[in-house]
Amino acid sequence: MALREPIIIPHLQDCGSCTIRHRAVCARCDSDELLRLEQMKYYRSFEAGQTVIWSGDRMDFVASVVSGIATLTQTMEDGRRQMVGLLLPSDFVGRPGRSTAAYDVTATTDLLMCCFRKKPFEDLILSTPHISQRLLEMTLDELDAAREWMLLLGRKTAREKIASLLAIIARRDVSLNPRKSGPIVFDLPLTREEMADYLGLTLETVSRQVSALKRDGVILLEGKRHVTVNDFDRLLEVAGDDSDGGYPV
């Protein structure tokens, strides 16, 4: 995989929703640590559809999504694909202590990532406990999300799966762009095929079930991507979720 040369940003600079700075460091660490992190930081950008890294490739960095969406997928030899992670702004990728990527990482929209070389980042973790504590919290959240997802994959019907995915995206959208109340409106960031890879379905089934939810009035749909959810509780009900706050995605 040929990569453009990373851009080293040597001074303090805001990087939007970058997790490392905003959550792990800023809130708790002193300015020396923040400065060290900033000096290690560089950005990489990708166009929609580009592969960030292939499973099995050497991976000498860790990163945080600044803007855009990326996916983690696993592929079997015969081509069957399953998405195993959805990376939204502020999510972390990469794993201290492992030198090769375990999954394909792909940009589904234009993507900006804030990266740190792995070795100095690992050194920093060893000397700065707040960072590994914050990483532990984030990893536990991801594990919870993965387990919710396992229930979806193992036991939900196609209709419930689609409704669940829409609920996840709607909830994320609300938390990023809070509104007082009223309908939730968003554009689907995934193609039908990507939704299918997420849900363990085929793209035809996704298409049929999206149409069915529209026909039944659970969602409104303009064009192929623009979704309006008037009754979020109804959506949750169709998703088969207990109507609590659930879903720590």
Place this chain on the structure above:
Amino acid sequence: MALREPIIIPHLQDCGSCTIRHRAVCARCDSDELLRLEQMKYYRSFEAGQTVIWSGDRMDFVASVVSGIATLTQTMEDGRRQMVGLLLPSDFVGRPGRSTAAYDVTATTDLLMCCFRKKPFEDLILSTPHISQRLLEMTLDELDAAREWMLLLGRKTAREKIASLLAIIARRDVSLNPRKSGPIVFDLPLTREEMADYLGLTLETVSRQVSALKRDGVILLEGKRHVTVNDFDRLLEVAGDDSDGGYPV
């Protein structure tokens, strides 16, 4: 849920495969920290079939499995169940920073757990970075296992699912009881129904596919539980796994 009063073990004492002591502490911490952990430690035992804790219940401890097997399961209102975690000796349960259980935890065999009250354990984490680093490693391993499991749930056939589960159990068994070579022999620790909950199948399908693997000579089966695997690579092939070391369960 009525619990027997925990037994406080005030002095250093071996606890077999207890993760906290052996992996997180012994190898890296000084004896003061080890002593503090030992003073916090107590044991709880459960009989096969007993529920350790229900989802939503207050959970004021974290624990490590010493012996026996436990499962984490999620249940939908209508009774559909999906196992989302399988806890084997040395596995860790509970989550610093959360006060209620997110899953049902059930002992599938007689079970001994080594517990720590959550509050003092959290305090210890804050003051002892090695522990949270070790927890981070373990959580990342669990996340990898969950993602492998997602591929299984979303994309594998019933036959592949069964073979995958047998491979996981066989591999665990080999790593616990190493042998030079030759057939891998073990007893299934799960009922057909538990296997079904693990794999997102019904117990009838599990039964049929186990019989099919026996008929095809992929496994030998004496009685309902006693399994012999003569050709592990063949089993992996049927499981649809790339034949690398895979599966960090």
Place this chain on the structure above:
DNA sequence: TATCCTGTTTGATCTGCATCAAGGCCGGGC
């Protein structure tokens, strides 16, 4: 020994989703 109970196997049938196939929509290049 008979009887019960739990876990399991096996058979018959049904159905939800995959698969195969054909068009439709729309934006971009010429």
Place this chain on the structure above:
DNA sequence: GCCCGGCCTTGATGCAGATCAAACAGGATA
């Protein structure tokens, strides 16, 4: 304007696994 290629929808058909139902095995109890 036209055509082309991605993405999406819709229809027809098939099949893997669910569901419903019955019987079996083996250990515990009496």
